[in-house]
Amino acid sequence: MTGPLPLSDKQLDSIRCATARINIWHGSVRSGKTIASLVRFLLALRRAPASGLVVIVGRSLQTIERNCLDALADPLLFGDVAAEVHHTRGATTAMILGRVVHLVGASDARAEGRLRGMTAALAYCDEVTLLPAAFFRQLLARLSVPGAMLVGTTNPDSPKHWLRTEYLDRAHELDLAEFHFQLADNPSLSPEYVAALAAEFTGLWRRRMILGEWVVAEGAIYDAYDEQQHVVDELPTMRRYWLGVDYGTTNPFAAVLLGLGDDDRLYVVSEWRHDSRAAHRQMTDAAYSGAVRAWLDGRHAVPEWTFIDPSAASFLVQLWTDGHPGVTRANNAVLDGIRSVSVALDSGLLRIHRSCAGLLGELPAYVWDETAAARGEDKPAKVDDHSVDALRYVVHSTAHEWRHLLTASASCSAATLPT
Structure with missing residues (x-):
C-alpha cells in the first residue's frame, strides 16, 4: 500500500501488534485510532481466508459509509488503495481490494438475527460500544474460520459497559489485544484544532472523548455551573x-x-x-x-x-x-x-x-x-x-x-x- 498517509509510531506499533483474534482500538476522538484500525483491516483483508465472509458492522449503514467506506475511499488518507474501494451508496455490500465485503447495521438486539448462519473470516466493527452486546457475542461466534480476526474501534464509555467488563478487562484471559489512544497521540493535529475540539467537550465527555478515559457518569450533570x-x-x-x-x-x-x-x-x-x-x-x-x-x-x-x-x-x-x-x-x-x-x-x-x-x-x-x-x-x-x-x-x-x-x-x- 502506497500513498500520502503518515502514521505515528504508536499507530505503527498497534498495527504490528494486532495479531490476536480480537483487536480493539479505544480512546479519544481524533487520536488516530480509526486510521490505524482501518490499515490493520486492509492488511488482514489481503490475507483473509477465502472460505469465510468479510463484514463491516456499525450502528447503521449510514455510519458505516461515513466512518469507514468514505475514509477508505479517500486517496488523501489511503493513497492508491482508495481506487480499490467500490461502493454504491445504500448498498449492503462493497468491493474492497477485490473482495466482497458485507455491510451490517446493528441498531438494536434484533440485528443479531442478521448474523445467523454466517461463517466469517474477518470483521471490522465501527464504534463497538454502540453495538448491542448480544450482536457482538454472536459476531464473535461466527468468526469460526481458522485464523479469523475481529478489528474494532470505539470511544470510551462507562467503566461498567459490557465491552470494558466482559472483554477489555479480561484481555489477559482472552485472545485479545487492546490499544489505548489519547488526543496527544495524533501529532498531525494543529494546536488550534486541538483547542477548538477540546472546547466542544466538557465534564464527563471531556474525560472520555479528549482524555480517552472510561469514567462513570456521577454527581452533578452541569458541574461547570457556577x-x-x-x-x-x-x-x-x-x-x-x-x-x-x-x-x-x-x-x-x-x-x-x-x-x-x-x-x-x-x-x-x-x-x-x-x-x-x-x-x-x-x-x-x-x-x-x-x-x-x-x-x-x-x-x-x-x-x-x-x-x-x-x-x-x-x-x-x-x-x-x-x-x-x-x-x-x-x-x-x-x-x-x-x-x-x-x-x-x-x-x-x-x-x-x-x-x-x-x-x-x-x-x-x-x-x-x-x-x-x-x-x-x-x-x-x-x-x-x-x-x-x-x-x-x-x-x-x-x-x-x-x-x-x-x-x-x-x-x-x-x-x-x-x-
Whole structure:
C-alpha cells in the first residue's frame, strides 16, 4: 500500500501488534485510532481466508459509509488503495481490494438475527460500544474460520459497559489485544484544532472523548455551573430569540426564552412556569398557548423558532392552530443535548438572568442516575428536570446557530489543554 498517509509510531506499533483474534482500538476522538484500525483491516483483508465472509458492522449503514467506506475511499488518507474501494451508496455490500465485503447495521438486539448462519473470516466493527452486546457475542461466534480476526474501534464509555467488563478487562484471559489512544497521540493535529475540539467537550465527555478515559457518569450533570459566573442581573440588547418548552399537565410546564445578545453571548432571558400541583389548577392546551403568548408579548420577544417537547403532540397542534410562529419538535437526543448545554456553560457562552427561579433551582440538583450508572448507562435522574429539559431543547436545537462562537474562547484556552 502506497500513498500520502503518515502514521505515528504508536499507530505503527498497534498495527504490528494486532495479531490476536480480537483487536480493539479505544480512546479519544481524533487520536488516530480509526486510521490505524482501518490499515490493520486492509492488511488482514489481503490475507483473509477465502472460505469465510468479510463484514463491516456499525450502528447503521449510514455510519458505516461515513466512518469507514468514505475514509477508505479517500486517496488523501489511503493513497492508491482508495481506487480499490467500490461502493454504491445504500448498498449492503462493497468491493474492497477485490473482495466482497458485507455491510451490517446493528441498531438494536434484533440485528443479531442478521448474523445467523454466517461463517466469517474477518470483521471490522465501527464504534463497538454502540453495538448491542448480544450482536457482538454472536459476531464473535461466527468468526469460526481458522485464523479469523475481529478489528474494532470505539470511544470510551462507562467503566461498567459490557465491552470494558466482559472483554477489555479480561484481555489477559482472552485472545485479545487492546490499544489505548489519547488526543496527544495524533501529532498531525494543529494546536488550534486541538483547542477548538477540546472546547466542544466538557465534564464527563471531556474525560472520555479528549482524555480517552472510561469514567462513570456521577454527581452533578452541569458541574461547570457556577452561580457567580453564570447568573446575571442585567441583560444586553438581544438580536435573536428562540424558545424551548417542556410540556406538563400534572407535572410542571416550563418555557425558557433564549436570546443571542449583541455581545455574542447566549442568555436565558426569562422563563414561564406553571405547576398545577402547587397552583391546584390544571390548564388546557389552549390556556397554555394563550399564557405563553401573553408572556412573550410582555417581553416584546418574538422567537424565530419554538422547540417543543416531541411527546407533546396536542400542544404542538394547539400552537399551530393559534398561529404561533416557527413551531417545531425539539431535538430530544438527551445525552447530546446535555453535552451542548455543558459546552455552553463551560465555555462561558451561556448566561442566565436571575429572574429564572425555576431553572436556577433545578440546575445544581440535576444529577446522574446512580442506579442507571451501576448498569453502565448514562441517564439523568428524572427529578425536578422541567426547566432544565426546556433549556436542553432550545440550546441543543440551536447549536448550529451558536457553535461557531466557541472558537474564540477555545483558542484562548489552548495553553491549558490536557496533554
